[in-house]
Amino acid sequence: MSFNIPDDRRYLESHEWTEERDGTVRVGITDFAQDELGDVVFVELPDIGDDLDAEAAFGVVESIKAVSDLYAPIGGEVTAINETLFDAPELVNDDPYGEGWMIELDADGSLDDLLTPEEYEEQIE
Template identity: 60%
Template sequence: MFEVPADRKYQESHEYATTGSDAAKIGITDFAQDELGDIVFVELPEVGEEITQGAEFGVVESIKAVSDLYAPVSGTVSAVNEALFDQPELVNEDPYGEGWMLEVDVADEAEFDDLLSAETYRDQTE
């Protein structure tokens, strides 16, 4: 059983965004990191860049595959987890904690309504 915290919303493409504040943390789910296997490289946008819901914002590379990352919400990147550039394995070890990818100042809170609840996402990945 994969961890699916209730304090965030999910996309079918396995990215999450935290809820409850103006800045949302974005990353990939426990299910996604498990499917990918050992992550060896992460490419992310820079602070100040705009991301758009549903559009590609980066790439994660594992020993199995290269996967595009899609933004769960639109906004301006306010922080990037630079630890991932030297330690991409943090995404495998702690996808919801130390393995977060971006922090974004959310442009439109209503976009969270387009995302899946933890319960719905869990049902899709079982």
């Protein structure tokens, strides 16, 4: 089975993706992660304004068979959260890289140390 791994993003071993967007960094979980979890039924996200440390757990994604913590790829302040997920958690399954995004950060560092798409693909093989 092959999973979608967009070229324009960086990845974490814990299956989050990051995307640079006009000064902020958007974070979500990968296609592989949503497939492993199965139907997502609940997403818990931080509040806007929360300061996150890199690698700290910032939220929870829950499916009918598992609960996973979400880890911050990088430190920074939360500038936006995807509130649509509270009522429509299925977006994480349907469109993990698009409408299923989770938070945006005012990042205080660079994404260069994160996994490249190739490195991430190797990891999930």
